[in-house]
Amino acid sequence: MYTNEMLTCVDCGRQFPFTAGEQEFFAMKGFTNKPNRCSDCRAARKAGRSQGSGGGGGHREMFKATCSQCGGVAEVPFQPRGDKPVYCRDCFASRPSYR
Numbered sequence: 001m002y003t004n005e006m007l008t009c010v011d012c013g014r015q016f017p018f019t020a021g022e023q024e025f026f027a028m029k030g031f032t033n034k035p036n037r038c039s040d041c042r043a044a045r046k047a048g049r050s051q052g053s054g055g056g057g058g059h060r061e062m063f064k065a066t067c068s069q070c071g072g073v074a075e076v077p078f079q080p081r082g083d084k085p086v087y088c089r090d091c092f093a094s095r096p097s098y099r
């Protein structure tokens with residue numbers, strides 16, 4: 001059985017409970033280390049991460065890939081998987097249509 005354990009958050013330095021339920025969840029997932037952050041800081045980090053590392057400004061995220069045709073930089077709105085050709089804007093426009 002698990003018992004609640006008090007841990008110290010590395011971000012805010014506050015004590016937070018590592019509950020029996022969470023310990024069981026961690027054990028089930030095979031995690032061997034304990035959480036470093038309280039739920040507040042974890043939520044804050046999660047929210048911060050999705051903001052990206054600045055720059056864009058309202059646009060949706062673009063991924064850089066290598067154009068399959070000219071080898072130049074192609075920016076696509078999806079994560080390039082590597083199993084499909086990716087074209088830069090110019091090549092996409094001048095691409096012959098396959099039927």
Ligand SMILES: [Zn+2]
Nearest residue numbers: 009012038041
């Ligand atoms: Zn914290």
Ligand SMILES: [Zn+2]
Nearest residue numbers: 067070088091
């Ligand atoms: Zn191209």
